[in-house]
Amino acid sequence: MRPALALALSVLFFASGQARAGDPLPSWNEGPAKQAIVAFVQKTTTAGGPEFVPPAERIAAFDQDGTLWVEHPIYSQVVYCLDRVPAVVKAKPELAGVEPFKTVMSGNREAIGKLGMEDLMKILAATLTGMSVEDFNAEAKKWLATAKDHRWKRPYTDLTFLPMQEVLQYLRANGYKTYIVTGGGQDFVRTYSESTYGVPPEQVVGSAGGTTYGYDKDGKPFLTKEPKLLLNDDKAGKPEGIHLMIGRRPVAAFGNSDGDKQMLEYTKAGDGLRLSMLVMHDDATREYAYGPAEKLPDTKVGTFTQALYDQAKKSGWVVISMKNDWKKIFAFDP
Amino acid sequence: MRPALALALSVLFFASGQARAGDPLPSWNEGPAKQAIVAFVQKTTTAGGPEFVPPAERIAAFDQDGTLWVEHPIYSQVVYCLDRVPAVVKAKPELAGVEPFKTVMSGNREAIGKLGMEDLMKILAATLTGMSVEDFNAEAKKWLATAKDHRWKRPYTDLTFLPMQEVLQYLRANGYKTYIVTGGGQDFVRTYSESTYGVPPEQVVGSAGGTTYGYDKDGKPFLTKEPKLLLNDDKAGKPEGIHLMIGRRPVAAFGNSDGDKQMLEYTKAGDGLRLSMLVMHDDATREYAYGPAEKLPDTKVGTFTQALYDQAKKSGWVVISMKNDWKKIFAFDP
Numbered sequence: 001m002r003p004a005l006a007l008a009l010s011v012l013f014f015a016s017g018q019a020r021a022g023d024p025l026p027s028w029n030e031g032p033a034k035q036a037i038v039a040f041v042q043k044t045t046t047a048g049g050p051e052f053v054p055p056a057e058r059i060a061a062f063d064q065d066g067t068l069w070v071e072h073p074i075y076s077q078v079v080y081c082l083d084r085v086p087a088v089v090k091a092k093p094e095l096a097g098v099e100p101f102k103t104v105m106s107g108n109r110e111a112i113g114k115l116g117m118e119d120l121m122k123i124l125a126a127t128l129t130g131m132s133v134e135d136f137n138a139e140a141k142k143w144l145a146t147a148k149d150h151r152w153k154r155p156y157t158d159l160t161f162l163p164m165q166e167v168l169q170y171l172r173a174n175g176y177k178t179y180i181v182t183g184g185g186q187d188f189v190r191t192y193s194e195s196t197y198g199v200p201p202e203q204v205v206g207s208a209g210g211t212t213y214g215y216d217k218d219g220k221p222f223l224t225k226e227p228k229l230l231l232n233d234d235k236a237g238k239p240e241g242i243h244l245m246i247g248r249r250p251v252a253a254f255g256n257s258d259g260d261k262q263m264l265e266y267t268k269a270g271d272g273l274r275l276s277m278l279v280m281h282d283d284a285t286r287e288y289a290y291g292p293a294e295k296l297p298d299t300k301v302g303t304f305t306q307a308l309y310d311q312a313k314k315s316g317w318v319v320i321s322m323k324n325d326w327k328k329i330f331a332f333d334p
Numbered sequence: 335m336r337p338a339l340a341l342a343l344s345v346l347f348f349a350s351g352q353a354r355a356g357d358p359l360p361s362w363n364e365g366p367a368k369q370a371i372v373a374f375v376q377k378t379t380t381a382g383g384p385e386f387v388p389p390a391e392r393i394a395a396f397d398q399d400g401t402l403w404v405e406h407p408i409y410s411q412v413v414y415c416l417d418r419v420p421a422v423v424k425a426k427p428e429l430a431g432v433e434p435f436k437t438v439m440s441g442n443r444e445a446i447g448k449l450g451m452e453d454l455m456k457i458l459a460a461t462l463t464g465m466s467v468e469d470f471n472a473e474a475k476k477w478l479a480t481a482k483d484h485r486w487k488r489p490y491t492d493l494t495f496l497p498m499q500e501v502l503q504y505l506r507a508n509g510y511k512t513y514i515v516t517g518g519g520q521d522f523v524r525t526y527s528e529s530t531y532g533v534p535p536e537q538v539v540g541s542a543g544g545t546t547y548g549y550d551k552d553g554k555p556f557l558t559k560e561p562k563l564l565l566n567d568d569k570a571g572k573p574e575g576i577h578l579m580i581g582r583r584p585v586a587a588f589g590n591s592d593g594d595k596q597m598l599e600y601t602k603a604g605d606g607l608r609l610s611m612l613v614m615h616d617d618a619t620r621e622y623a624y625g626p627a628e629k630l631p632d633t634k635v636g637t638f639t640q641a642l643y644d645q646a647k648k649s650g651w652v653v654i655s656m657k658n659d660w661k662k663i664f665a666f667d668p
Contacts, residue, residue: 056534133577177536190581200390201581202511211577213570213596221599223577230564230578236547243467243545243557244564245579247524247535262547265555 024170026327027163033277033325036318037167040275044251045174051273055175059250061205061242061263062168064182064189066256066302067279068197070149070159072288074301077184078120079156080143082112084127095126125227128185129209133223140191154332157196162333163326164254164279168197171252179250181242182206183234183259187225205245207233238263256281257302264317276317280304283323286333358504360661361497367611367659370652371501374609378585379508385607389509393584395539395576395597396502398516398523400590400636401613402531404483404493406622408635411518412454413490414477416446418461429460459561462519463543467557474525488666491530496667497660498588498613502531505586513584515576516540517568517593521559539579541567572597590615591636598651610651614638617657620667 024041028034043051044058065071085104088095095101100119103111115123128136149156168178180199182189186206193199208231211223233241239262242250252275253260253267264276280291281302290302292309312319322329358375362368377385378392399405419438422429429435434453437445449457462470483490502512514533516523520540527533542565545557567575573596576584587594587601590613598610614625615636626640646653656663 056528059536186578186581194390202393202579204581208578211574213573213600221573221596221603223573223600239547239555239557240545244520244542245536247520247538262555266547266557269555 024173025163025166027166029325029327031325033318033320036275036277037170040252040273041170041174043273053251053272057248057251058171058174058176059179059246059248060171060176060252061179061181061238061250061254061267062164063238063255063257063260063263064180064184064206066281067254067260068160068164068168068180069156070287071256071302072281072290075184076149076156076159077188079147080140080188081123081127083143083147084139085123088126101126124185128188129225129227131225133187133211133225136187136225137191140188144192152330157192158332159330160196161279161322161326162328162331165197165331167254168199172198176252177203179203179205179242179246181233181238181253181263183232183237185209186231186233205231205233205241207231207237234259236262239266242266251275253277254279257304258308259303261308261311264312265315268315268317276312276315277320278304278308278312278317279320280309280322282321283326283329286329287322358507359497359500361500363659363661365659367652367654370609370611371504374586374607375504375508377607387585387606391582391585392505392508392510393513393580393582394505394510394586395513395515395572395584395588395601396498397572397589397591397594397597398514398518400615401588401594402494402498402502402514403490404621405590405636406615406624409518410483410490411522413481414474414522415457415461417477417481418473419457422460435460458519462522463559463561465559467521467545467559470521470559471525474522478526486664491526492666493664494530495613495656495660496662496665499531499665501588502533506532510586511537513537513539513576513580515567515572515587515597517566517571519543520565520567539565539567539575541565541571568593570596573600576600585609587611588613591638592642593637595642595645598646599649602649602651610646610649611654612638612642612646612651613654614643614656616655617660617663620663621656 025034025037043049044053046052062068065075082104085101089101089105096105100115100122103115104123144155144157147156148154149159152159171178178199180189180193184206186204186208189206190201190204193201193204210226210228210230212226213221213223215221231237231241231244238260249270250267253263254277255264256279268274268276281287282289282291282294292304292306359368359371377383378387380386396402399409416438419435423435423439430439434449434456437449438457478489478491481490482488483493486493505512512533514523514527518540520538520542523540524535524538527535527538544560544562544564546560547555547557549555565571565575565578572594583604584601586609587597588611589598602608602610615621616623616625616628624636625638626643
């Protein structure tokens, strides 16, 4: 190779290397949110610095619905459960005339939208339990590969927030173990966490039911999913779930709703430098707007109250404005 | 440096390097148990080979009591709980006259040894719950640093089996994530798992109680340990706990008693090459003998029945004889 060409290539390589090293968060606009993340990572990984965190203690916890992917108008897992009802009714025809299955089978979206929490629990129990772990995983994966969101006409796993994917990768590149800590079903999220977020199943903490060990007719052991809730991983259940499943207090935590309040408090209350952040949905054009300032009709999905906003400001948590802080929201954005 | 000397040194270095690479299990005698471990690791890590296991799926599960450290004459954690009774009674003097606390306070070892399961549960609840996670961790660490086993007069954390420590390290050096899956208390084992075994707290699955999130008088959040059992990580509870906490089936599992049967079955029933092993305590001179052939007085600690031995032989599990397979048992052995 001619020396001039070699030099030019090495300059190019160096420049692109610098660009990558210099901006680990290219989908973020410059501003306090991006600055807070970069400063936190630099300080906690500077050996000998006052804020250094040993690699073994670098635990970061991420809520999923509304923090890592779209949660409106309804949680993706609830869509899964509703989509599974016909198969459940086919297997147990006696359910066809019983509520809430009757309403779901009617296809009347307005009536389905009005189902209460008790009805929803019956649907969750019927569609998420009573089968082997392997059968459940296969069904969930099949659905995720084919079902599409109504607005973007894309698989749900495409609807992850690119800026948050960058945060996950940036933290991992700096020795952090990234955990998902979700109110969603632990088994459900585990079926796609590794391919979608690079988070292995053993780093997913979620609402979890019990299983029962047994044997099939050939004597082969298997686990059956039971309708017995062991961990309701929401609100106070999030720090409780973190203790149960991880056993260490996170150094950084990311959420987007009142359900994440306790996890962010618990994270921030640890010794040394801590990072607690809240994603605020304030971009109706590119995603949805249901932040505290939006005066939206009351939503039960991802509620972010003014009280939470005030607590964040008072406690030194950083609020991320999707509208102002994120250059791109989805990887498929132009 | 003179060439001859340099050559000699490099030969020495090479030889010692070879010795290390060639024998990852120096405390094991040559034999079928050692061979099984080495063959398993080589086959599952040979890229392109028929038994290759991708790094993400390399999960190995180890029972603790009797598999990684001494469990006789009584589980170390039970000694901890008994040792904590005076402090509990001091804090709640009304317990001094109530059984089983009265018997424990009497110091009558024979009477203490006869306490039943219900009494033991009361002692466990009183000594392991009702305090913050931080207070519990501090107390357990203080005890582990000072308490000594009656036979060897050494800290309990010295009484780990050197050959099993080598297996843990050998598996980790080959990309395996090593988990402890113990009937003991998850929080208790987590206080020393990292320093004693190189297993971080998040890779300890154990019998686990619930916690409750709350705030102290200054508004600082903390978790209180509650006497509510979420996971009884023994027998069928082991595969159930593995699913809850890891979400993947192990490729290798190590146990020593009937309480590990289901974990070994579950591991072995997975696709591809699997390794299930049982440590048999048959060395009364160097440790204890309570294996199936020993015809010992019935022990409730680490029971290894003839039925389990027969199942192991029938199912292709490998039984490790402490007497014949282990050159050294403890790191402090001569």
